[in-house]
Amino acid sequence: MNKLYEKYIKKESLPTLFCPGCGNGIIQTAAISAIEELGIKDDIACVSGIGCSSWIPCYYKLDVMHTMHGRALAFAEGLKLARPDKKILVFTGDGDCLAIGGNHLMHAAARNIDLTVIMANNYIYGMTGGQKSPSTPKGSITKTSPFGSIDEPIDGCSLVMALGASYVARWTTAHPMQLAGAIAEGIEHRGFSFIEVLTQCPVQAGKGVHGEKDPAAILKKYKEGTYLYKEGREAAEGKIPVGVLRHDKNAVEYIERVEAKLREQGIERG
Amino acid sequence: MEKRTSESAKTPNKEAVLQGNEACARGALYAGCRFFAGYPITPSTEIIELMSSEMQKCGGAFIQMEDEIGSACAIIGARWGGKKAMTATSGPGYTLMQEAIGFAAVTETPIVIVNVQRGGPSTGQPTMSSQQDIYQARYGSHGDYEIIVLCPSSVQEMYDFTVRAFELSEQFRTPVILLADEVIGHMREKVVLRDGSKNIKSVKQKYVVSPQADFFQGENTLVEGQLHDSMGRRIGHMAAKSGEFINNINRKIKDHVDVIADIRTYFMDDADVAIVAYGSVVRPAIDAVKLARKVEDDRIKPKLKVFKDLLRKGVQETINTDYSHLKVGLIKINTVWPFPEEILKEATKDVHTVIVPEMNVGKYCREVERVLRNKKVIPMSKCGGDIHTPHEILDEILKEVGVDE
Numbered sequence: 001m002n003k004l005y006e007k008y009i010k011k012e013s014l015p016t017l018f019c020p021g022c023g024n025g026i027i028q029t030a031a032i033s034a035i036e037e038l039g040i041k042d043d044i045a046c047v048s049g050i051g052c053s054s055w056i057p058c059y060y061k062l063d064v065m066h067t068m069h070g071r072a073l074a075f076a077e078g079l080k081l082a083r084p085d086k087k088i089l090v091f092t093g094d095g096d097c098l099a100i101g102g103n104h105l106m107h108a109a110a111r112n113i114d115l116t117v118i119m120a121n122n123y124i125y126g127m128t129g130g131q132k133s134p135s136t137p138k139g140s141i142t143k144t145s146p147f148g149s150i151d152e153p154i155d156g157c158s159l160v161m162a163l164g165a166s167y168v169a170r171w172t173t174a175h176p177m178q179l180a181g182a183i184a185e186g187i188e189h190r191g192f193s194f195i196e197v198l199t200q201c202p203v204q205a206g207k208g209v210h211g212e213k214d215p216a217a218i219l220k221k222y223k224e225g226t227y228l229y230k231e232g233r234e235a236a237e238g239k240i241p242v243g244v245l246r247h248d249k250n251a252v253e254y255i256e257r258v259e260a261k262l263r264e265q266g267i268e269r270g
Numbered sequence: 271m272e273k274r275t276s277e278s279a280k281t282p283n284k285e286a287v288l289q290g291n292e293a294c295a296r297g298a299l300y301a302g303c304r305f306f307a308g309y310p311i312t313p314s315t316e317i318i319e320l321m322s323s324e325m326q327k328c329g330g331a332f333i334q335m336e337d338e339i340g341s342a343c344a345i346i347g348a349r350w351g352g353k354k355a356m357t358a359t360s361g362p363g364y365t366l367m368q369e370a371i372g373f374a375a376v377t378e379t380p381i382v383i384v385n386v387q388r389g390g391p392s393t394g395q396p397t398m399s400s401q402q403d404i405y406q407a408r409y410g411s412h413g414d415y416e417i418i419v420l421c422p423s424s425v426q427e428m429y430d431f432t433v434r435a436f437e438l439s440e441q442f443r444t445p446v447i448l449l450a451d452e453v454i455g456h457m458r459e460k461v462v463l464r465d466g467s468k469n470i471k472s473v474k475q476k477y478v479v480s481p482q483a484d485f486f487q488g489e490n491t492l493v494e495g496q497l498h499d500s501m502g503r504r505i506g507h508m509a510a511k512s513g514e515f516i517n518n519i520n521r522k523i524k525d526h527v528d529v530i531a532d533i534r535t536y537f538m539d540d541a542d543v544a545i546v547a548y549g550s551v552v553r554p555a556i557d558a559v560k561l562a563r564k565v566e567d568d569r570i571k572p573k574l575k576v577f578k579d580l581l582r583k584g585v586q587e588t589i590n591t592d593y594s595h596l597k598v599g600l601i602k603i604n605t606v607w608p609f610p611e612e613i614l615k616e617a618t619k620d621v622h623t624v625i626v627p628e629m630n631v632g633k634y635c636r637e638v639e640r641v642l643r644n645k646k647v648i649p650m651s652k653c654g655g656d657i658h659t660p661h662e663i664l665d666e667i668l669k670e671v672g673v674d675e
Contacts, residue, residue, distance in 0.1 A: 010490075013503065045485050047347070050495075058492065063485040064502075065350060065493040068373055071343045074335065078344030079485065081331040082305055082351025086486060107336040258326075267327055 021215030023173035023199030034183035049096035053120030070100030098134040113254035122201035130204035141208035166191035166251035172198040172222035291316035297432030304330035305355035307344035314386040317358035338363035342370030358384035372411030380439035386455040398655030399452035416523035419607040423552035425459035453550035532604035541599030558660035
């Protein structure tokens with residue numbers, strides 16, 4: 001096993017439960033690369049919800065909380081408020097985060113609380129066998145949209161930006177280095193950092209969503225179907241913007257606001 | 271039969287007249303609670319309001335979450351961050367918290383949840399009291415788990431039982447429910463408060479199935495909702511190990527009822543009839559005992575005046591009934607769950623009739639019936655929000671026991 005894995009992966013928990021060709025392994029490595037790059041292994045903990053991507057941190061040699069479907073952010077906020085001196089990395093998925101977890105996502109973003117959220121978007125509910133999710137493209141054939149999905153997909157990045165997230169980025173599993181960089185930047189950023197990763201689920205989403213069961217072909221689609229976002233630059237027709245979509249260094253983080261208010265009130269912390 | 275609750279701290283006490291909800295919040299702060307997440311809901315709202323200033327003043331963290339689910343989850347997260355944590359709610363919010371309660375039970379996370387009961391079901395009666403959630407407090411989440419539930423009957427107990435709730439939650443690494451009701455939550459009484467903060471330690475090994483350190487202790491703790499071994503690794507796919515885990519989690523509490531149970535008895539030494547009561551219904555129950563036993567109590571006299579006023583509104587005339595032949599006693603259940611089976615059997619061994627007044631359809635009475643098969647057990651359900659009166663309780667006993675005994 002390579003040095004990074006020796007340091008961060010619990011050998012006794014392997015093999016992972018991910019399917020062959022799953023993108024979660026790439027996200028898993030990107031995240032620990034970022035933690036290693038920042039040198040904060042002792043000062044970071046992970047919180048996840050329920051779904052395939054929520055399993056990513058369960059293999060780490062870190063403190064990990066594998067919580068309830070849709071509720072990772074609520075747990076993470078409690079943990080962060082108890083230990084504001086530490087960093088919290090949240091792993092979630094398109095279903096976990098945008099469906100059942102939508103309310104907590106909205107409010108955590110609105111608070112601009114210092115958390116880093118990695119939302120693995122495979123456009124499907126993979127763990128339960130391939131039902132549509134809020135991000136599933138219109139027309140996709142899934143286990144709960146057998147005639148083709150009739151819903152306009154929800155864009156997590158737009159949602160959190162509208163509510164006040166101060167660091168928002170999107171990459172894909174076809175951009176592993178850039179992904180690791182964005183995760184590091186997001187962790188370092190003091191505020192609500194949201195990183196969407198478009199990832200492949202060849203087994204459950206391959207055929208019905210991408211028209212492709214081959215994970216390499218899906219990765220190729222991600223590479224070719226995205227363009228690097230730059231403010232002011234014209235959007236590429238029919239392609240998804242990737243890169244840093246927002247990095248507001250001036251937004252005041254939640255805990256900072258609480259502390260400022262208490263100081264203003266002359267409240268001495270006991 | 272008397273059992274002590276938390277031992278007295280050697281710190282100076284002070285007296286105040288407080289509302290029940292306020293006493294609960296102050297008890298939590300005294301117990302060392304340093305994280306509160308909550309959502310407003312009648313009749314518990316005073317707790318979150320007080321915490322929004324007091325929690326932060328004592329160096330803790332406060333957050334009003336977007337819903338009760340978030341509140342219950344946040345307190346679990348905070349506890350793994352090393353801070354004792356509490357939330358407070360009522361019926362509809364308590365229902366929302368059930369998944370998190372099961373999660374806390376299976377992950378052995380010490381948390382305290384206050385349910386100031388109101389009339390249900392659904393939106394029900396937001397400003398009226400009830401005891402309808404007593405089964406939900408025990409069985410609300412899916413799956414097999416045990417839980418500790420305390421029922422305060424006074425403002426002092428709102429304070430003391432909140433402190434005990436934190437002690438028990440840490441001792442047994444379990445969620446503990448403080449099951450209050452609107453009457454106790456909103457009434458105002460004199461309380462003896464303690465200064466400073468109690469040092470409640472967490473017990474790592476004795477009662478714990480999967481001992482794990484708080485986060486950031488260098489232990490690589492894995493908090494896992496699936497059934498797991500002592501390292502947090504899942505075992506759900508292994509039937510025998512899973513069965514063992516379930517049994518251990520349950521036995522952890524069930525086998526220690528003797529340590530957990532807090533039952534008080536009044537006038538039971540020569541009693542033929544026992545009233546079994548918990549929560550706010552203890553108040554009229556104890557007055558009923560005092561009436562029957564002709565105990566001089568200044569506080570009862572003003573109440574007789576209230577009854578006389580009620581009589582003018584057409585309440586049945588019972589004021590002059592002679593209850594003096596009734597040898598009635600009270601068994602006050604402070605810890606309603608785990609069910610104190612052996613203590614109840616012992617306490618009632620010389621009585622022939624047991625009456626269970628409750629502000630619900632007669633739920634706890636079913637447990638009493640189950641355990642006291644050779645006694646006459648009479649349910650005394652009162653739904654709608656009005657609390658039983660001492661005379662109603664005594665009249666019900668008279669009906670069962672007869673006028674001349």
